[in-house]
Amino acid sequence: MTRLELIQKIQNRKKQINISIENLAKLSNLGVRTVNRFFAGDDVKFSTIEKITNLLGLDFAGNEVIPLNQLQKQRAKEKALFMASLVQSTSTLEFQGLEKDSLDKIIHKFEKEFLQGQYKNKLWVV
Structure with a gap:
């Protein structure tokens, strides 16, 4: 497989x-410039490719x-889970921590x- 074929799949x-x-x-803990360089076909570290492909549910x-x-x-x-943790933290601060069933529903x-x-449309927004 060529680099261009890999980039196209990604x-x-x-x-x-x-x-x-x-x-x-952000989600792959890389810099925007690094990701842009990868998609431009420039040389990047293997770990960069691995982070991108892992995040996207792809192999190397x-x-x-x-x-x-x-x-x-x-x-x-x-x-x-993140959103529920915010709700739980706020409730805990007010001494009204949520029960497990309530938290599961949230x-x-x-x-x-x-x-x-x-x-x-906000699923992949950080």
């Missing part, structure tokens, strides 16, 4: 999940390792919103 996945270069960089050759719907569900769960509601609701 570009296709990037478009599938609708993630910007900036958010791809750009082949799908994690199906798209599963990748989206994982990301929705991560974001839902997490499920956030997941659903990130996958199907009004925040669907």
